[in-house]
Amino acid sequence: MVVRFRSLAARWPAVVPVAAVVLLAFTWGRALPGGVVVLVTVILAGSVLAAVHHAEVIAHRVGEPFGSLVLAIAVTVIEVALIVTLMADGGAKSATLARDTVFAAVMITCNGVVGASLLVASLRHRIAVFNPEGTGAALATVATLATLSLVLPGFTTSKPGPQFSPAQLTFAALSSLILYGLFVTTQTVRHRDYFLPITRQGEVIRADDHAGAPSARAAALSLGLLTLALIGVVGLAKGVSPAIESGVAAAGMPQSVVGVVIALLVLLPETIAALRSARRDRVQTSLNLALGSAMASIGLTIPAVALASVWLSGPLLLGLGPLHMVLLALTVVVSSLTVVPGRATPLQGGVHLVLFGAYLELAVSP
Incomplete structure (x- = not known):
């Protein structure tokens, strides 16, 4: 019995991920009672941990920066599908969902994940070191x-409200795709x-310095299971979103908090992977994950919602309010000062985490 339990534990x-997809198939599009919500939440958490495990297997096989790129793109592609699905189901109240979720992803990654990674690495290894050329290029693109x-x-001024005209939206979508494509080429080919x-x-x-990489078959299996895990994470997050919306409304918080919660759930795999890399003194990998996720979130979401706006009814409001513009500007300035030296102490990590805390506080109580 003990041997069988250990064998099952090793295969979790x-x-x-398989259990998450099966549960998703049974719960998709249905109102969930309280007990099922608890079960979904437990499987959701397990899927996050499984996604991190399989992402690390793939990263060990393909090396950096491909490993962090695989996780960032996989999470973002499925996140985009979730946003479009919620926009299609949400009606008028979903007009700002893409904006709220993308901005939440930027603040979570650029302040929460970056700050926590720098703090963990600098406390454990005294100073966090990284490459300012690559990190600076990523930050400039974001x-x-x-x-x-x-x-x-x-x-x-072409259209009333914080929204683009069709021509402006097309330009923004194409620019996002071009910049993201240029960055990926720079990251993986020309200046790896x-x-x-x-x-x-x-x-x-270099990746060649790591011994004992998993086989191609094991990496391919992990890629398939990573995909299932991420589908489970995003799909189950959508399943519990009505409960999240009800909780947010009952607490008297703004509707935009729903986008923040969804972004936090979706970005959990990357957050855990980044912190693990920081503990191993691989801060560059942590920053690749954080800034790569922010970039992919914008670079893939904006073109997707621009295309979806052709058949979705209602306006697509992308413009931030003055409060969030100030937070974004401060984030860019602070991040630039953090990146330039190529080294960071606990102070820099703490500054980013305070900015992240301010964002969460103002999201709940604007």
Whole structure:
């Protein structure tokens, strides 16, 4: 019996994603009673941990920066599907869902994940070291995408309200795709060394330095299970979203908090993976995950919702309010000062976490 239990425990990364997809098939589109919500939440948490496990297997096989790129793109593609699905079902109240979720993803990754990673690494290893060339390029791309997609709609005059005209939305969508494609090419082909972890002496730690990589078959299996786990995470998050919406409304909080909660759930796999990398003194990998996720969230979501707006009824409001513009500007300035030296202490981590705390506080009580 003990041997059988240990065998089952060792297989949980394979069992949980399958269970999540099966549970999703039975609960999709249905009102969930309280007991089922609890079960869904437990399986959702297990799917997050399973996704992190399989992402690390893939990363060990393909090396950096491909490993973090696989997880960032996989999470974002399914996140986009969730946003479009909720917009199709939500009616007028979903007009700001894409904006709220994308901005939440930017603040969670650029302040929450970055701050926690820098704090963990610097407390454990005294100083967190990373490559400023690669991290700076990623930050510049995120800042440009966020400004083009989330700030400018509040200042254009072609249409009333914080929204683009069709021509402006098309330009923003194409620009997002082009910039994201250029960044991926830079990260994986032309300047790959800029995105690899470095030693305290500034030497690049290459993927070839790691021994015992899993086989191609094991990596392929993990890729399939990672996909199932992420489908489970996002699908089950949609299943519990009515309970989240009811809780938010009962607490008297703004509707935008729903987007924050969904973004927190969806980004859990990347957050855990980033913190694990920070504990191993691979801060560059943590920053690749954080900034890559922010970039993918904007670069893939904006084109998707632009395309979906052709057949979705109602306006697509992308422009941020003054409060969130200030938080975004402060995030860009602070992140730039953090990136330039290529080294960080607990102070920089604490500053980012305070910004993240301010965002959460103002989201709940604007």
